[in-house]
Amino acid sequence: MLDLAYIREHPEEVKQAMASLYVEAPIDAILELDVRRRSLLTQVEQLKQQRNQVSKEIGKTLAPHARHTPAESGVARQASAGVRDAAEREAKKAEMRSVGDQIESFDAQVRETETELNDLMLTVPNLPDPSVPVGKDETENIVTRVVGEPQTAKDFGFEPKPHWDLGTALGIIDFERGVKVSGTRFYMLIGAGARLQRALISFMLDVHIGQGYLEVYPPYLVKRETLIGTGQLPKFAENQYFDQVDDLWMIPTAEVPVTNMYAGEILDGAKLPINHVAYTACFRREQMSAGRDTRGIKRGHQFDKVEMVKFCTPETSMAELAKLIDNAEEIARLLKIPYRIIQMVTGDLSFSAAVKYDIEMWAPGCNEWLEVSSCSNFKDFQARRANIKFKRNTQRGARAEYVHTLNGSGLALPRVMIAVLENYQQADGSIAVPEVLKPYMGGLEVIR
RNA sequence: GGAGGGAUGGCCGAGUGGCUUAAGGCGACGGUCUUGAAAACCGUUGUAGCCCUAUGGGUUACCGGGGGUUCGAAUCCCUCUCCCUCCGCCA
Secondary structure, eight states: OOOHHHHHHOHHHHHHHHHHTTOOOOHHHHHHHHHHHHHHHHHHHHHHHHHHHHHHHHHHHSOGGGTTOTTOTTGGGSOHHHHHHHHHHHHHHHHHHHHHHHHHHHHHHHHHHHHHHHHHHTTSOOOOOTTSOOOSSGGGOEEEEEESOOOOHHHHTSOOOOHHHHHHHHTSEEHHHHHHHHOTTOOEEOTHHHHHHHHHHHHHHHHHHHTTOEEEOOOSEEEHHHHHHHTOTTTTGGGOOEETTTTEEEOSSTHHHHHHTTTTOEEEGGGOSEEEEEEEEEEOOOGGGTTSSOSTTSSOSEEEEEEEEEEEOGGGHHHHHHHHHHHHHHHHHHHTOOEEEEEOOGGGOOTTOSEEEEEEEEETTTTEEEEEEEEEEEETHHHHHHTOEEESOOOTTOOEEEOEEEEEEEEEHHHHHHHHHHHSBOTTSOEEOOGGGGGGGTTOOEEO
């Protein structure tokens, strides 16, 4: 969520930013609601002040012993001065009743305006960082680096096969049975296939733990407000699986529970940056892209992922993003798989990101670059939604500020599996196990 | 799923309709004293919003969330959530 005060003070700048994202954002409607809300607040607060004051005066005119008898049964026995007081008191009460009615009506209008305003604010995407190149869509994204040599048939000395052929022949990926049990876009990993995925998970976690990330095992089902915190809701409800009875939602990424684990908290600035790594399954309906990437295990409704999440101070978040990318790259380097880094232009930024880089691994069988990681700096956008703050020190009067949040895949499993299978395939259709994975595979050298 | 008990500031903990502007304690911060420290003593203390003549002043809301009663609610009523104790069920 953007800072409302910032929109109020820099409306033209915000509108331009939205234009560079190729997004229609209701900035004018927000500004109008903001004016209306503040005007209503001023009026209702005056009325409340009046009521508070007069109510206190009413209390003072009551004799101390009478204060606890609401019916004022003793009125008849009081002297004439007391009776006059009582009459005056009743007049004031009647007056305050009418003030109360006005307050009620104003409060209702304030609530209505705030709900409307908040609903609109939740649909506005993050502002892009000034460093992000302006561009319309993914075709204009920038390849910033290529690491390693993408291998082709010439290098292999034979025609490299796609993973669906390799996996099926080896009996380590079973597409038919996955579909039988769960429907389209599901598959099963069998034997060395399942073990290879498990090896990759353990390997990645160990590498990231070594880089200083604290491992977290989070829930896979979360509340609606948790998905609002990271920005998946309300805009992208159609991409989520959820249980209607309990209003619990299946996580599309570990980012959701891990970022929100500090929701509503004020963190100790001395403890920042906080680095977490989590392995989870992820669930996505992907109905928007039905028909795309239908072959193989590239895009399924369920996949595993190791994810890194960072919480840091505003002034360090860009440097932390660079570290995050390097930490994710380390996996590709250790696996000795060629990869490249892509910078997203404004038009291809995700809803919550201010800056975003993708890591793509080369897959010689499918003959394409596979997106295995997205590393994003969300700045204070998610922190504002999830209300995650920090204090720089314990000094008196220290102000709580919003943290900056970042996350990046410490790689998405199915696509790394594809890259491993296709890059390490041999002429006979067997797969050499990458050196760094052998200890995790019980010393297995070749999958055949 | 059933029965009972709870939720108050950074923490502990009082508070059954109006001197509550939330007592008291702890902690934290500042000061006095001291060669320095401790102790003692004095003072300060949260969050969010709005308004103004704006290094300051005013005001509203916040005692788990939401609603209600009342001139007035931490306090009374309804409801929801979460936690604790016990029972049942369960990988």
